[in-house]
Amino acid sequence: MKKAIIIGGGISGLSCARYLAESGYKVIVLEKEAVLGGLARSFSINGRWLPITYRHVLAPDKVTRAYINKLGFLNQLRWIKSNQVFWYENRSYLLSLPQHILRFNPIDLRSKIKLLNFGFYVWLKKNWDDLKGIDCDEWLTRMVGENTKEILFQNLMDIKFNMPLSSISAAWLGKRLHQSCRNINRYGYLKPGWQGLLEKLGERGIGERGVRIVNNFEVTRITSDCVIEGIGENGIRDCLSADIIISTVPPPIFNEIVDLPDKHTLLVQNISYQSVIIFVCGSRKKTSSYYWSVVLKPHLIFGGFFNITELALEINSEEYIYYFYTYIDWEKGIFQYDDERIKDIYLADIKKLFPDFSITWHRVFKIKFSQPVFNRDYNNPPIELTDKLFLAGVYRQYPRPRTMDAAFYSGLETAKHIVDKYGKG
Numbered sequence: 001m002k003k004a005i006i007i008g009g010g011i012s013g014l015s016c017a018r019y020l021a022e023s024g025y026k027v028i029v030l031e032k033e034a035v036l037g038g039l040a041r042s043f044s045i046n047g048r049w050l051p052i053t054y055r056h057v058l059a060p061d062k063v064t065r066a067y068i069n070k071l072g073f074l075n076q077l078r079w080i081k082s083n084q085v086f087w088y089e090n091r092s093y094l095l096s097l098p099q100h101i102l103r104f105n106p107i108d109l110r111s112k113i114k115l116l117n118f119g120f121y122v123w124l125k126k127n128w129d130d131l132k133g134i135d136c137d138e139w140l141t142r143m144v145g146e147n148t149k150e151i152l153f154q155n156l157m158d159i160k161f162n163m164p165l166s167s168i169s170a171a172w173l174g175k176r177l178h179q180s181c182r183n184i185n186r187y188g189y190l191k192p193g194w195q196g197l198l199e200k201l202g203e204r205g206i207g208e209r210g211v212r213i214v215n216n217f218e219v220t221r222i223t224s225d226c227v228i229e230g231i232g233e234n235g236i237r238d239c240l241s242a243d244i245i246i247s248t249v250p251p252p253i254f255n256e257i258v259d260l261p262d263k264h265t266l267l268v269q270n271i272s273y274q275s276v277i278i279f280v281c282g283s284r285k286k287t288s289s290y291y292w293s294v295v296l297k298p299h300l301i302f303g304g305f306f307n308i309t310e311l312a313l314e315i316n317s318e319e320y321i322y323y324f325y326t327y328i329d330w331e332k333g334i335f336q337y338d339d340e341r342i343k344d345i346y347l348a349d350i351k352k353l354f355p356d357f358s359i360t361w362h363r364v365f366k367i368k369f370s371q372p373v374f375n376r377d378y379n380n381p382p383i384e385l386t387d388k389l390f391l392a393g394v395y396r397q398y399p400r401p402r403t404m405d406a407a408f409y410s411g412l413e414t415a416k417h418i419v420d421k422y423g424k425g
């Protein structure tokens with residue numbers, strides 16, 4: 001009988017747990033939050049579950065769709081088709097089709113033609129490994145020219161990473177753009193919300209021995225002899241041992257809690273993360289018929305927003321639900337402000353675009369480790385740090401974008417690796 005402990009009850013942890021349990025392992029998942037799902041978890045408002053961040057599945061997300069099917073949620077998957085909107089100096093533009101690009105007036109005709117060619121190139125190119133080690137600044141200057149690079153891509157990277165293009169991997173951006181093009185503006189959402197899928201993914205009683213989920217348990221130390229220390233409910237300290245440990249927590253957290261010689265952890269050490277603030281609110285004001293709006297200019301506190309109403313609610317709902325997002329360094333002042341102060345800052349900037357905007361309710365989520373920064377020298381950490389300590393998570397999937405799909409895939413990949421190595425439980 002093999003016992004595996006998984007640290008983290010996000011999608012990577014839960015997909016790993018399920019596969020190991022189905023393979024006969026005894027599995028314990030330790031999750032520090034009260035709710036399962038990690039970045040994909042939900043909160044409850046007015047009798048329904050809403051994700052803490054905007055949350056859609058895209059057409060190319062094959063692994064996520066396979067899980068939706070396997071767990072019996074396919075008939076609840078609703079798809080909408082919606083263009084992405086780009087706000088530039090108080091005008092909104094679409095950029096999904098060739099005719100939209102021709103109408104994107106912040107750039108001249110020559111730049112429009114270059115951007116069109118670039119769109120076709122990104123659409124057709126499947127393998128992006130040849131761009132590993134190349135930065136976006138060099139690549140985009142060559143592909144679209146200086147002006148488009150600044151107006152479109154530098155603004156987008158400011159919104160997403162708050163970083164110069166010279167630090168961002170061209171392989172990552174290329175792959176991401178390719179997926180967006182291939183998606184053809186289709187976004188999927190589970191009608192009753194995502195929490196049911198996550199609970200089902202982590203359900204007890206899978207396989208012979210089952211998965212045991214321990215919520216409200218924060219792991220504080222992992223030792224080289226496979227012992228885990230942590231703090232459980234009511235602040236009670238506990239100590240557990242296992243044959244195998246799988247960590248799915250972001251590397252900056254892992255580095256703090258792991259107690260191993262440097263030679264094992266060196267490869268996990270230089271991964272930096274971007275933080276995000278999500279301002280979720282209900283409003284009677286319809287701001288846009290489109291699902292996803294990006295604000296390139298002027299620079300507001302938020303880089304864009306999602307109107308998830310059509311995806312998440314009945315079509316005739318009188319309320320609209322918005323997710324405004326700000327990718328930011330967590331050291332920045334606003335990350336430390338209280339929720340009310342953050343609300344006032346968001347509302348002031350939302351009113352610059354929509355003067356009569358008001359809200360019926362709101363929530364603020366501050367997420368310190370929202371996404372690994374895939375810079376041009378990024379290397380995936382190994383799946384196996386020692387014979388007994390394994391890793392899973394989106395930070396192992398570069399250059400794939402950090403989606404739920406990458407998390408499902410990573411959890412499964414690590415579980416299969418363990419079963420290949422040690423056999424069925």
Ligand SMILES: Cc1cc2nc3c(=O)[nH]c(=O)nc-3n(C[C@H](O)[C@H](O)[C@H](O)COP(=O)(O)OP(=O)(O)OC[C@H]3O[C@@H](n4cnc5c(N)ncnc54)[C@H](O)[C@@H]3O)c2cc1C
Pocket residue numbers: 007008009010011012013030031032033037038039040053054055056057217218219220248249250253257276278325367370371392393394402403404405407
């Ligand atoms: C703003 C935002 C929007 C997104 N939107 C989408 C989207 O629309 N579509 C999409 O496909 N993907 C989206 N993603 C990406 C997706 O949510 C993540 O890639 C995925 O959920 C990551 O799963 P994970 O299990 O690898 O990591 P996580 O979800 O980070 O899981 C790690 C888990 O470990 C737990 N943990 C941390 N420290 C400890 C500890 N010491 N002890 C115990 N437990 C611990 C955490 O609480 C967490 O549950 C979005 C992400 C963000 C940030």
